[in-house]
Amino acid sequence: MLEPERVVALRRRLQALEPLELEIHDDSAAHAGHAGAAGGGHYRVRIVSPRFAGLSRVQRHRLVFAAAGDLMQRGVHALAITALAPGE
Amino acid sequence: MDIQEKIRQQIAADPVVLYMKGTPDFPLCGFSAAVVQVLRRCGLKDFAAYNVLEDESLRQGIKEYANWPTIPQLYIKGEFIGGADIVREMYESGELQELLKEAGVLA
Numbered sequence: 209m210l211e212p213e214r215v216v217a218l219r220r221r222l223q224a225l226e227p228l229e230l231e232i233h234d235d236s237a238a239h240a241g242h243a244g245a246a247g248g249g250h251y252r253v254r255i256v257s258p259r260f261a262g263l264s265r266v267q268r269h270r271l272v273f274a275a276a277g278d279l280m281q282r283g284v285h286a287l288a289i290t291a292l293a294p295g296e
Numbered sequence: 297m298d299i300q301e302k303i304r305q306q307i308a309a310d311p312v313v314l315y316m317k318g319t320p321d322f323p324l325c326g327f328s329a330a331v332v333q334v335l336r337r338c339g340l341k342d343f344a345a346y347n348v349l350e351d352e353s354l355r356q357g358i359k360e361y362a363n364w365p366t367i368p369q370l371y372i373k374g375e376f377i378g379g380a381d382i383v384r385e386m387y388e389s390g391e392l393q394e395l396l397k398e399a400g401v402l403a
């Protein structure tokens with residue numbers, strides 16, 4: 209499957225969390241041009257990683273944001289996250 | 297006043313504080329709208345809301361304050377709760393309603 213450049217970049221960075229499952233959906237088209245979007249993309253991530261076990265939701269999301277790194281400042285306007293530990 | 301100090305004072309001033317794009321009646325982002333909707337479904341009549349689109353220093357400052365790169369951001373009793381996904385999950389599990397009751401803002 210051909211993925212847009214940003215999805216590929218996001219996928220590559222999120223590999224740092226050693227995901228057992230990783231789905232990235234690009235919802236950008238649904239949000240094009242709305243106020244405050246500033247040209248960035250909207251993405252939805254579902255990630256299952258053993259790294260999340262025992263962590264709070266905020267801690268899990270921080271790990272995802274940290275892994276996404278500079279993409280959060282350039283290119284990614286919104287990132288909806290479902291972060292699960294195996295078995296959840 | 298330093299923006300971080302201003303944010304500290306805003307968060308201390310009200311039991312429920314939402315940083316969002318737009319206003320509760322006219323949200324300008326689906327994620328901000330979702331948090332407002334969840335708070336209202338919990339039965340919350342009133343909460344403090346700050347529109348980051350009206351203040352660029354607030355928009356950047358709040359990201360640094362919570363070390364959280366996105367908006368909306370919800371605070372209850374001074375504590376950072378999360379963004380739209382977390383707020384929705386906590387509403388569905390009933391945790392959010394519990395927190396609001398503990399904060400004394402729900403009957």
